[in-house]
Amino acid sequence: MVLYGRRRCGKSRLLLEALKGHPTAYYVGDEREGSTQRRSLSRAISSLIPGFDRVMYSDWEALLDRWAREAPADAILALDEFQYMAACSPELASLLQKQVDAPREKPFRVVLCGSSQRMMHGLVLDASAPLYGRAREIIKIGPLAPGWIRDAFPSWSTQQLLHAYAAWGGVPRYWELAAQFKSTGEALHRMLLDPLGVLRDEPSRLLLDDKKEIAQASSILSLIGEGCHKLSEIAGRLGRPATSLSRPLARLADLGLVKREVPFGTSEKESRRSLYRIADPFLSFWFRFVDPKRALIEARQEGALDEDLRRFFPSHLGEVWEELSRASVSRLTIGRTRWRPAARWWGPGLDRQPLELDIVALSEDGSRYLAGEAKLQVRAREWPTVVSKLKSRIARCPVLDGKQVVSAIWCASGRGRRRDVPTVSVADVLAALK
Numbered sequence: 001m002v003l004y005g006r007r008r009c010g011k012s013r014l015l016l017e018a019l020k021g022h023p024t025a026y027y028v029g030d031e032r033e034g035s036t037q038r039r040s041l042s043r044a045i046s047s048l049i050p051g052f053d054r055v056m057y058s059d060w061e062a063l064l065d066r067w068a069r070e071a072p073a074d075a076i077l078a079l080d081e082f083q084y085m086a087a088c089s090p091e092l093a094s095l096l097q098k099q100v101d102a103p104r105e106k107p108f109r110v111v112l113c114g115s116s117q118r119m120m121h122g123l124v125l126d127a128s129a130p131l132y133g134r135a136r137e138i139i140k141i142g143p144l145a146p147g148w149i150r151d152a153f154p155s156w157s158t159q160q161l162l163h164a165y166a167a168w169g170g171v172p173r174y175w176e177l178a179a180q181f182k183s184t185g186e187a188l189h190r191m192l193l194d195p196l197g198v199l200r201d202e203p204s205r206l207l208l209d210d211k212k213e214i215a216q217a218s219s220i221l222s223l224i225g226e227g228c229h230k231l232s233e234i235a236g237r238l239g240r241p242a243t244s245l246s247r248p249l250a251r252l253a254d255l256g257l258v259k260r261e262v263p264f265g266t267s268e269k270e271s272r273r274s275l276y277r278i279a280d281p282f283l284s285f286w287f288r289f290v291d292p293k294r295a296l297i298e299a300r301q302e303g304a305l306d307e308d309l310r311r312f313f314p315s316h317l318g319e320v321w322e323e324l325s326r327a328s329v330s331r332l333t334i335g336r337t338r339w340r341p342a343a344r345w346w347g348p349g350l351d352r353q354p355l356e357l358d359i360v361a362l363s364e365d366g367s368r369y370l371a372g373e374a375k376l377q378v379r380a381r382e383w384p385t386v387v388s389k390l391k392s393r394i395a396r397c398p399v400l401d402g403k404q405v406v407s408a409i410w411c412a413s414g415r416g417r418r419r420d421v422p423t424v425s426v427a428d429v430l431a432a433l434k
Contacts, residue, residue, distance in 0.1 A: 002131075003113040004120040005141035006256065007206060008173035011113050012080055014141065019078060019111075023048055025067075026078045029085035034092075037085060038063055048075055060095050068099055073106040082112045083119035093123045093130040100134045117255055142256060143170030143280070146324055147434025152179060158426040159413060160184070166313075166320040169281035174199065185309075192290055193305050195298055203286050206257075216248055221257065221278060225287025229275040249276060257283060264343040264360040265399045273347065281320050288316060318376050322358050324429050325374040325410035329361045331432035334422050335406035338364045342372075349396035357393055359410070360400070368404045371397070372424075378414035387421050 003011050012028075019026065025045040029037065042053040042063065049070050057063040067077060079085060086092050099108045112131075114120045117140075124131045125138065149165050150156075152175035156164065163184045168174035177198060181187040191197040203221070207214045220234060228234050231249070235242040252258040259279040266273060278284040289312050290297070296304050322344075329342035342361035349355035359372035371394045378386050390407055394400055408422040410429070 001111045001137040001139070002120065002124050002135045003111065003139050003141060004117055004124075005115070006117070006143070006171075007115040008171045008202075009141045009143055010172050011115070011141045015078060015080065015111065015113055019076060022076055023072050023074060024076045024078050025071075027080065029079060029081040029083070031084050031088065034060065034085075034089040037088065045071075045077075048072065060089055060092050061098075064095055064099050068102070068104065068108055074109070076109045076111060078111040078113070080113045081115065082123070083114040083116040086119065086123055097130045097134060100131070118251075144172055145433050146170060146327070147430045147432070148172075149175065150430060152176070158430065161430060162321065162324075162412060162426050163317065165324070166281050166317045167285060169283075171280075171282060174282060188309070189302070189305075192286070193293075193297055193302075193309075195300065200290075200297075203283055206283075217252060217257075220245070220248060220252065221283065221287050222291055224258065224276055224278050225284065225291060229277060231274070231276065234276065253279075256280070261344065263347055264345040264357075281323075284319070285316055288312070314376065318374075321376060321410070321412050322374040324433065325372070325424065326359055328410075328424065328429040328432045329359060329370065329372075332424065332428065334370060334408050334424070335368075337368055337370070337406060339370050340364060342370070345397060345399060347398070349393075350398055350401060351396055353396070355393060355396055357397060359408075360397075368406055369400055370406050370408060371400060372408040372410060374410040374412075375414075376412045378409070378411050380414070382414075390421075 003015055005011060016026070025041075025048055027041045027044045032040075038057045038060065039053070042055070042057060045067060046053040049067075052066070052070075055066075057066075071077070096110060096112075100110070102108070112120075112124065121129075123129050124135060126132060146165050148170070149161050152172070153161060153164055160183070164175070164178065167184050167188055168178055177191060178184065178187040181190060191199045194200065203218070204214070207217050219238060223234050223237050228237055231242050231245060235245055238245070249258060249260070253260060256279055259277055261275045261277060262268060263273055278287060289309070293305060293308065296308075326342040326344070329339050332339070339361040340363070342359045344356065344358060345360045346354075346356040357371055358374045359370065361370040362368075363370070371390070373386070373390050373393075375386065386409065387407070390409070394405055394407060406422070408424060410424045412426050
């Protein structure tokens with residue numbers, strides 16, 4: 001079995017919970033030399049095979065051969081952070097392949113777990129990898145769906161949950177750390193905006209797991225965080241041809257760190273109108289706010305940081321709310337209709353003026369379109385204006401011209417909703433995204 005994915009998402013915790021009650025030799029790999037790691041692993045195995053650690057194993061083959069001979073029939077060898085072990089001992093993957101393939105009366109049961117998605121692909125998932133095709137189960141662990149955040153903060157209001165998701169995304173370890181504080185603002189100050197904060201350098205650790213070219217990946221994410229969303233803009237700021245960035249951006253997308261957007265109804269192959277955005281709320285916040293404020297953070301200028309955060313966070317929150325709103329469309333029934341996945345639309349309107357719609361989707365049967373707007377707050381007196389502006393945008397949108405359109409508003413907070421326009425709340429979105 002192979003378990004892999006981004007760090008902090010609970011792979012090790014999930015593995016330990018799943019192995020409870022099973023005879024298991026569990027070992028966490030590190031960057032020490034192979035001989036030192038063999039001694040540590042042999043001590044872990046000795047809990048199942050007494051005396052296993054009394055022998056010095058000159059190589060991995062000797063250790064694995066003895067485990068295969070003497071381990072109980074239902075025993076499991078669980079190697080966590082396997083990428084470190086393989087980096088120190090490149091032969092290890094092939095030796096495991098040999099053990100898995102060898103004919104024997106009892107199965108060779110092994111679980112490989114790792115945070116480096118790039119290395120795990122190279123060792124197990126790529127067609128040329130030594131262990132390719134051997135795994136009976138391959139599970140990729142990513143951030144949790146947004147709706148699960150209520151379980152992490154059960155006493156918080158829906159507004160507080162929205163703020164928390166905008167700060168931490170769906171990474172359960174971040175939720176666990178943030179739950180120690182009274183509010184998201186306090187948690188941000190203690191964990192990110194303090195020079196000694198536990199998540200202060202988290203993106204660097206995350207990139208270190210998967211990228212050989214950390215400086216380039218960090219530079220790309222930083223530029224996107226600053227507002228460079230077009231490939232030409234990113235390339236111009238880096239002083240490199242745009243063609244040289246296709247592969248680095250594709251790798252970041254494969255890791256779930258960057259996403260490429262094209263307007264609704266546009267082919268995925270369309271490159272001229274595509275935009276790049278940071279896919280994870282936590283990383284988006286870090287590269288948009290924390291990274292540019294390093295000097296203030298190091299100088300502990302808390303007053304200036306507070307003021308800047310008050311000005312910045314609403315715009316970040318608005319973008320996260322838009323993303324959540326779009327993600328909820330295919331999970332909700334709106335206007336008595338089920339919808340396909342939604343996207344943004346942007347471009348020149350029918351009047352040739354710039355136009356953008358937050359949410360556009362096609363019904364499951366292809367007969368109707370949905371067009372909506374995501375708003376952080378709508379006061380009672382503002383509803384007529386909000387609805388009127390949305391309908392005006394719909395009338396000017398080329399892809400909706402002459403189509404049957406259902407309009408809707410995703411409203412994070414406010415009162416006085418209109419009966420003639422479906423409205424979707426934070427509670428609705430979180431319930432759908434679970």
